[in-house]
Amino acid sequence: MLILMGVRNGEKYLEPQLASFLASGCERWVLWASDDGSTDRSIDVIKRFSNALGEGPCSVSLRQGPEAGFAANYLSMLADLPDLPGHVALADQDDIWLPKRLGRAVAMLNRLPATVPAFVFGRRIDWTANNLTPSRAPRRRPGFSNALVENVAFGNTIVMNGAAARIARDAAPLAHGIYSHDWWIYQLLTGAGAVCLMDCEPSVLYRQHEGNVIGAGRGVTDWVRRKVQVSRGLYARRIQAQLAGLERCSEFLVPENRKILQAFSDGRRAPLRGRLRQMRRAGVYRQSREGCVGFWGAVVLGRV
Incomplete structure (x- = not known):
């Protein structure tokens, strides 16, 4: 080990x-x-x-x-x-x-x-x-x-x-x-x-302490902070950084997941109607109901 x-x-x-x-x-x-x-x-x-x-x-x-x-x-x-x-x-x-x-x-x-x-x-x-x-x-x-x-x-x-x-x-x-x-x-x-x-x-x-690079953040203050960060594009920048690394590793993905990755990547760059269509094609989802609502709101606003 x-x-x-x-x-x-x-x-x-x-x-x-x-x-x-x-x-x-x-x-x-x-x-x-x-x-x-x-x-x-x-x-x-x-x-x-x-x-x-x-x-x-x-x-x-x-x-x-x-x-x-x-x-x-x-x-x-x-x-x-x-x-x-x-x-x-x-x-x-x-x-x-x-x-x-x-x-x-x-x-x-x-x-x-x-x-x-x-x-x-x-x-x-x-x-x-x-x-x-x-x-x-x-x-x-x-x-x-x-x-x-x-x-x-x-x-x-x-x-x-x-x-x-x-x-x-x-x-x-x-x-x-x-x-x-x-x-x-x-x-x-x-x-x-x-x-x-x-x-x-x-x-x-x-x-959880003041030195955490990433924290859990469950309170109302943290919820508001996350929404402000999404509106300012922080979530989109983090996704972009992850996607850039993942796309360079695409040879390791199984074919069906390469297609999902491509649909998601294309959707992020598309106008609203195409963005919604490609995101549905990719089948992306978050775990919580409030997370799903927040995600699709970010999609509509172009902050993904």
Whole structure:
């Protein structure tokens, strides 16, 4: 098992996250900790943890990130995966894994033939100073037409089998400039026809704090902020960044999903009537009813 963790100025939160790996339900793992230019003592924390592991079945490899943003850091690790990567999990530096989460994911993946690309994602518990809130399970079946417009496969819950990890490894060098690595993984793997499995039991405490690059954001204030951002084109720019990377990886997609990608891409550039027609042809959807209403409103306004 390989665990990929991007690190940047995570000294304050690293120790409990690293300790939680030991109770993950996986007896042997290697942690790749890719430091992306930390100016605090993150590297010292990781080295102490590595030394404490000793010569046991678990180990740490400290790596130098590209210092081009969090998504580029994870892409660099994915591109470096070995020829036979085995199971690969993603981790954030500031969360806490809940016990046995890797064990459950591996058991789910091992029910499938090793040659079938598959990945597990799961629910998380959004964790603030005063509250623990379990994330919602997807209302509709996850898939490529959903992945084009939103991400439900949170990176800190993703575990890939070897076949899926090889797809991500081979495609990663083509995905430069994307907004989000986990959203891209959800898009790429569902587009490539990988089996998408959900662990219904929450697998991670997702720490919410002022340093989050991306946060959960559930309150009224966050809802208003997101609508303002959509009206200003932020959502469209993020989709464009994801699409540009995904289109460079189109050789990995199955034929029917290439057609969906083309319809979606064409629709974004079309006048209103053609835009609506192409979006329906692509079959894109968001998981929540309010998300679907917001998405189609953005389509009408040309903000997708």
